[in-house]
Each structure stands twice: as structure tokens, then as C-alpha cells.
Amino acid sequence: MSLGPFASILLCGGLAVGGCAALTYLLLRVEGGLLDRSFRVYSARLDTHCSFLLMRYRGARLARAQILSCVAALAMLALTRSPVFALLGLVAAVAPPWLLWKRHMARVAQLERQLDTWLLMLANALKATSSVGEAIASTVALVPKPFSEEIDLLVKELRLGAPLDRAIHALSRRVDSTVISGALTTIVVARQTGGDLSRTLERAAAALREAARLEGVLRTKTAEGRGQVLVLASVPFVLCVIIAWLDGSWFDPMLIHAIGRAILGACALVWAFATFWAHHIARADL
Structure with a gap:
């Protein structure tokens, strides 16, 4: 039975995509190889963005999907010589990490905008209780998202038995923002030195609001x-x-x-x- 031209192209394309996918899978399965190390580093970078954005998918899964998409686009480009598949391969290689990075930066910027509000809420909560952990837990239901999600993770770590200082440092590393890290360090230092934490947080919130106002004026100018x-x-x-x-x-x-x-x-x-x-x-x- 003879196949038509279109069926032949589809068969060749399927075989090429399958062969390239199998070869890529075998190369990635080699432990300690260059491709394996590069894949692990790239997957870890994607996984950092995915975990910070609270996504269900992990970095390794997204990286495998990217590799399969690029291999399929290259196989179809070799068969059809169409630049459309080259463009699709480029999009599959560049778009996912760029979109994750943009969403990561947008989330960090939103967290920084909500920081002064959370500090003021925490300062008011500390006037009613002397426990910093209880005061932080009481702000989860008050502060809007996404800051409430980060504080909720901190409270869950405290409930699992993690020390408060370690949970705050974990939050600082996860967000990776200079502004938020400075505010969290202020909480830790003021708690360890025995200062008036409530008044310190009020001053920090006022300083953050003034910095945001000056930044808005500078952006307008x-x-x-x-x-x-x-x-x-x-x-x-x-x-x-x-x-x-x-x-x-x-x-x-x-x-x-x-x-x-x-x-x-x-x-x-x-x-x-x-x-x-x-x-x-x-x-x-x-």
C-alpha cells in the first residue's frame, strides 16, 4: 500500500520527532554528564520561580516540556524548511523562563508595596500581645495577597516547630528582596536586643511610605x-x-x-x- 505525500510527511515527521525525543531522553539519563548537569541547573532555576509563585508544576517538568517542544520544532523545521517552526522553537525555548522571571519580579514588587501596610499591622498587633509569633499570625487574615501567602508560609513553619528567627530568615531568602530583607532583619534585631519593636516598626513603615512617595515623584519627573x-x-x-x-x-x-x-x-x-x-x-x- 502506497502512502500519499501528506501521509508520508506526517509519518516522517512523527518518526523524526520520536527519534529526537528518545535521543534527548537517553542523553539526559546519563548521570554526571554535561547535559545532565546543565539540565539540573536549569531545572533548579525554574523550580525557584515556580515555588516562589506557588505553582503546582515543578521546574524539571517544565524543562522537559521545553526540550520536547524544541526538538519537535527542529524536526519539523528540518522536514518542511518552514521558518514558522524555527519561530515556534525559539518561543518554546525563551518564553517560559522569561514569563516566569517577569511574574517573579512582579510578585516581588507587589510584596514590597504591601510591606509598609504589614509592618503597621504588626506594630498594632504587638500593642495587644507581647509574642511576635502570635502577632505575625494575627496579620495573615488582614494583609492582602500575595503578602498574606508569604506570611501564611511563615506561620506554618512556626507551627511545625521552626524557631522564629529561622522562619524569618527563610522568608527573607525566599523573597530575595533588599527592602523586605532589611525590614525582616529589623524585626529580628529589635527582638533580640529588647527594643520597643512596635515603635520601631511604625518608624520603618513611615520610612517606606516616604521612600515610595519620593520614588513616585522621581518617576513622574x-x-x-x-x-x-x-x-x-x-x-x-x-x-x-x-x-x-x-x-x-x-x-x-x-x-x-x-x-x-x-x-x-x-x-x-x-x-x-x-x-x-x-x-x-x-x-x-x-
Whole structure:
């Protein structure tokens, strides 16, 4: 029985994808190899993001799904020569870690915005009880998410028998934020030295609110500069579109000849460097 062209392509594609997947699996199963070590490091980095975001999936599972997707895209690219599969492979390789990193940074920024509110709640709770652990546990139901989720994990560690200082340090390592680590260190130091923790937390919350206000003022003042950078960076593309619309053969010498392509590449490199430099100048940190 003879197969049609479309069925033959599907059969070859399935065999190629299966063979590449089996070869990748066998290479990853080699203990101590370069691929195995690289896979473990990459899976651990993904697992850090997944555990911080409280996701059900683990890093190793996402890494295997990425590898299978990239292998399938490369196999289909070799069979069909279509650039669509190259684009799909690139997306499968880059998108998951980038999206996890963006969500991680967004969660950290949200936790930092809620920190002053939690410190004020904790200071008020300490006026009613002298136990720091009980005061922290009472703020779980009051502070909004995602800070309540992190505090809930801290309270669960305390209920499992972990010392308060160790649970606070674990929270600091998990969030990995300079602002939050400084506030948590203040709690530990004030608790160990016997200072007025309630008043210390109130002062820390007021300082955080003032820093947030100054950062908002600075962001407003530099918004005009960032807008100018965006406009200047988009001007070359707008001019190229207008010129190509007026005369479609205007850019032919640059696209056909090697010297023209070299000049075009040099211009793109200079544009990228100038845009990055201008963005770095316009972005002022508090």
C-alpha cells in the first residue's frame, strides 16, 4: 500500500520527532554528564520561580516540556524548511523562563508595596500581645495577597516547630528582596536586643511610605525623558516606512549589495547602542 505525500510527511515527521525525543531522553539519563548537569541547573532555576509563585508544576517538568517542544520544532523545521517552526522553537525555548522571571519580579514588587501596610499591622498587633509569633499570625487574615501567602508560609513553619528567627530568615531568602530583607532583619534585631519593636516598626513603615512617595515623584519627573527616548528611537523606522511607501526601490541598493547590507547593520548597531544608552540615562533610580 502506497502512502500519499501528506501521509508520508506526517509519518516522517512523527518518526523524526520520536527519534529526537528518545535521543534527548537517553542523553539526559546519563548521570554526571554535561547535559545532565546543565539540565539540573536549569531545572533548579525554574523550580525557584515556580515555588516562589506557588505553582503546582515543578521546574524539571517544565524543562522537559521545553526540550520536547524544541526538538519537535527542529524536526519539523528540518522536514518542511518552514521558518514558522524555527519561530515556534525559539518561543518554546525563551518564553517560559522569561514569563516566569517577569511574574517573579512582579510578585516581588507587589510584596514590597504591601510591606509598609504589614509592618503597621504588626506594630498594632504587638500593642495587644507581647509574642511576635502570635502577632505575625494575627496579620495573615488582614494583609492582602500575595503578602498574606508569604506570611501564611511563615506561620506554618512556626507551627511545625521552626524557631522564629529561622522562619524569618527563610522568608527573607525566599523573597530575595533588599527592602523586605532589611525590614525582616529589623524585626529580628529589635527582638533580640529588647527594643520597643512596635515603635520601631511604625518608624520603618513611615520610612517606606516616604521612600515610595519620593520614588513616585522621581518617576513622574523622568517620564518626559523616557517619552522622548521612545519617540527618537521610533523615528528611523517611521522614516523608512514613509520612504518605502513613496518609492519602493529606494532601499534596493542597500538590500542587494554587500556594502549596503554592511552599512545597514552598522546603523542598526549604532541605533541599538544609542537607544540603550539614552534609556540608561533617562532611568534614574532612587
